[in-house]
Amino acid sequence: MNIPCYLIPALVGLISGILGYLIGKASGNNDEDKNTTLQAELNACQSNTQKLKTKINNLEAELNKLHADSTAKIQSFAATTTSLPFDSNLAFTIFGKKIIEDDLKIIEGIGPKIEELFQQNGIKTWKLLSETSVDKCQSILDSGGERFVVHSPSTWPKQAEMAYLGKWKELKEWQDNLKGGK
Numbered sequence: 001m002n003i004p005c006y007l008i009p010a011l012v013g014l015i016s017g018i019l020g021y022l023i024g025k026a027s028g029n030n031d032e033d034k035n036t037t038l039q040a041e042l043n044a045c046q047s048n049t050q051k052l053k054t055k056i057n058n059l060e061a062e063l064n065k066l067h068a069d070s071t072a073k074i075q076s077f078a079a080t081t082t083s084l085p086f087d088s089n090l091a092f093t094i095f096g097k098k099i100i101e102d103d104l105k106i107i108e109g110i111g112p113k114i115e116e117l118f119q120q121n122g123i124k125t126w127k128l129l130s131e132t133s134v135d136k137c138q139s140i141l142d143s144g145g146e147r148f149v150v151h152s153p154s155t156w157p158k159q160a161e162m163a164y165l166g167k168w169k170e171l172k173e174w175q176d177n178l179k180g181g182k
Helices: 007-080 088-095 112-120 126-130 134-143 156-165 168-177
Strands: none
Touching: 088 168, 112 134, 126 156, 134 156, 156 168
C-alpha cells in the first residue's frame, strides 16, 4: 500500500483540528460552569455581608441603649448619694488649724481673691473644683485679669479631690512639697 506523502500530514492536521476543537469546546463549557459557580458564591457572600451589617447595626443600637441606661443609673445614683462627711477634727489634727468645709483656700496656691473669683464662676466646693479641668481653672484665672497670670492651677483639682475625699494626710504631705500650688 502506497499512501501518498501529502495525505499523512493532511490526516494528522485534520485529526489535530478535530481534537483541538473538541478540547476547546469541553473547556469552554467548564468556564461557563465556573462563572455560574463564582456568581453563586458572590451572591452568597453579598447576602452574608448584608446579614452581618444588619447584626452590627442591631448590636450598636443595643450598646447605645445599654450606655444610655448605665449613664442614667450613674446619674440617679449620684443624685441620691450624699456628699462625704467632713471630719473637721481630723483636718485640724493634720493641718494644725481649723479647716472649714469647702474652704478653697486650703488648696495650695489659692488665696482669698482667687477663691472669690472661682466662687463667682460657680465653683464653690472642693467637689466642684475637683471636677473642673485644669484648662477651665486657667480660663477662670485668665478672666480675672493680669494679677492672676502668675498662678498655675495644674494641681488644684487633684488637691480639691483629696480635700473632698478627706485624704488630709496625703494632701498635707503633697502640699509640703508644692510651691504656690506648682
